[in-house]
Amino acid sequence: MESKDLKFEEVNEGFNIKEAIDEAKRCLNCKNPLCVQGCPIEHNIPAWIHQLSMGNIGDAMSIINEKSNLPAVCGRVCPHEKQCEGHCILNKKDKRIRVGKLERFIADFDSNMGLIREKLTPKTRGKVAIIGSGPAGLTVAGDLARDGFNVVIYESEPEPGGVLMYGIPEYRLPKEVVRREIHKIEGLGVTYVTNCIVGQNITVDEMFDQQNFDAIFIGSGTAKPKTMNLPGNTPRGVIQSSYFFRMVTLNNNGSVGRNEVPVKVGDIVGVVGCGNVAMDAARTAIRMGAKEVYIIYHKTIEHMSALQTEYNEAVDEGVQFLWETNTKEFVGERGRLKAIKAITNEGEKVIPMDKILLAIGSQPANRIVSTTSGINVDERGYVITKERPYGMTSRKGVFAGGDVVNTPQTVVLAMRDAKKVAAGIAQFVDAKKLLEE
Ligand SMILES: Cc1cc2nc3c(=O)[nH]c(=O)nc-3n(C[C@H](O)[C@H](O)[C@H](O)COP(=O)(O)OP(=O)(O)OC[C@H]3O[C@@H](n4cnc5c(N)ncnc54)[C@H](O)[C@@H]3O)c2cc1C
CATH class of the missing domain: 3.50.50.60 (FAD/NAD(P)-binding domain)
Known part of the structure; x- marks a missing residue:
């Protein structure tokens, strides 16, 4: 059998506005929403679906922004059938709410219409470097920028996005969608330095000594294929x-x-x-x-x-x-x-x-740890991190998260881990500043 003549257009169609609002109206707005339990980042799903059902797309987007920096991505590539949608009470009758498509609709609508302009927080709390711009790095960057940190992302590839840009194919995740999300994070005040391989063009020690970063996050994924x-x-x-x-x-x-x-x-x-x-x-x-x-x-x-x-x-x-x-x-x-x-x-x-x-399969490359002293890894090269402050490695001030710590997982699991690490970094830098004073 010969294969079909296919191109790279997105295979799954999104909702139009009427379909999205009709779908949102089906949500039962459960008192004890199982969809939230099924979501690794505990999105307040019924709340934003409720806003959408009334046509308040900007309000729906604001609620989503409280938890996620990558809704247009998650709306497309999360394994919804195992997570939010799989837990939906209506799934028992095979009539689950299509949470993923609703999230995608809201995020796309917001970008296309330029609905939300988030208020920029003054960057007074400290300076953080992020190595790698996959879902983990972008999440730490977005969360810390919103919380008043000055954030610089170092990325070895010509464009940010990690696996979102150079792995997941265009027909499931159009690269324009990834670029839009990256641009939104840039809008929070995050700077991207691309074509920069940490461990080759700059080292972790140089980042601390010459650039005065208060903390560094490693979100370098699993770049070494088996x-x-x-x-x-x-x-x-x-x-x-x-x-x-x-x-x-x-x-x-x-x-x-x-x-x-x-x-x-x-x-x-x-x-x-x-x-x-x-x-x-x-x-x-x-x-x-x-x-x-x-x-x-x-x-x-x-x-x-x-x-x-x-x-x-x-x-x-x-x-x-x-x-x-x-x-x-x-x-x-x-x-x-x-x-x-x-x-x-x-x-x-x-x-x-x-x-x-x-x-x-794949595993972490060792370019960063081999050029930095004091970062412990396990026998397969995964970075070992602590619970307090969450995500810190054996080297003080150097944090890690996402696939480079947890083995290859999913976009939303990398995000979940990264959100906790962002909180750990904020705690660490605040304490450091207090001691310096
Ligand atoms: C083909 C493919 C399809 C997938 N499909 C899905 C899916 O549909 N749904 C889903 O949820 N998950 C999917 N995944 C898994 C998901 O993409 C990963 O779990 C997720 O991207 C991990 O995020 P991360 O930020 O930890 O790492 P990555 O996304 O790998 O990002 C790491 C970044 O660090 C950069 N980097 C590495 N070393 C250096 C260095 N020395 N200096 C500077 N930068 C560096 C890399 O260039 C990269 O940009 C897929 C994975 C692959 C490979």
Whole structure:
């Protein structure tokens, strides 16, 4: 079966104003709202849905702003069926309120209309550096800027956003939406320094000594992809999906040519792994014109870690699945991938492939900790942090949060952790200033 001709337009449609208000009116405004319990950042969901149901979109947005710096993102990519919507009392009757789509509607409407202009707080409480501008870094930045801190974000990539910009594909999360959220955070007084690799262009010590930061937050994610240790040399054509996503984003925004994207039109592509990242890699390969795309997984469908919705959409788009297929060797010819050798329940097979995309997980890179003394990490490289002040590492004044501490999770879990770390940083800097006085 050949894959479909798909492009990068957003696949899930949003509500129009009538649909949004009608949906909001269905909310029962429960006394004991289970949706709030299901939300990792405990959004006051019934309150903002109630405002929306009366047409007060600005008021709805103000309530959302109390908890989240990234509503247009969360409205699109949170696993709502497991969180707010999964907990909704109406879910029992299969009539759950579409909380995610409502959040997305309010955030998009607010941006398009320029409804809310938040009051800028004077930046008098201290100076904080953030390393990394993914959901964790952006959340710490937004929360601290609102609370009167001067915040500078250092980001190694040309544009801020982390996985939101260079990982999650355009058809699920348009990059213009990410840029809008980043711009809003900039509007709170946050400064971005891009193309700056901490540990190479500047060190943590230099940030303290030369830039006079009171605290530094590390939100550098899990940039180091895991590899497969198979016998023989790895032929050209075996590619990390993170690299593939990055090149697709850069190609879509015009920064690199089509020939820099490692999947070519007509390729037969195999994706090793069966989580959400593997689904994204497969669906992106289809959009880059791959002729056939296979997800290669050594277990059965019951063990797949991808969300059911992600799997269903991949199947709809023509992705095929090789279950119980354990890759044993990459077969190359003159250094270029030709096939994989795999053990299947029908014995050993040689399966022709032009490209393999690896989507088998990632872990922290060690560039920052290896150039900074005193930051303890565990045996896999995850930064170890304290409960008090929340998020501080073994080095005084250096904090960490998000995936670099908690292993790869989700956008909203990185945000939840980051919100607690922001409070920990504020506590630390206030105490430091008091002692200095
Ligand atoms: C393909 C893909 C799809 C996903 N889809 C979803 C989804 O649909 N829903 C969901 O909830 N979650 C999803 N996730 C997971 C989610 O994106 C992550 O859990 C989240 O982005 C982690 O946030 P973070 O801020 O900790 O790290 P990241 O988003 O990884 O951000 C880290 C940032 O730090 C920067 N950085 C690293 N080292 C340095 C350095 N030395 N100097 C300067 N900057 C540095 C990086 O460039 C990056 O911008 C997905 C992940 C991937 C990979």
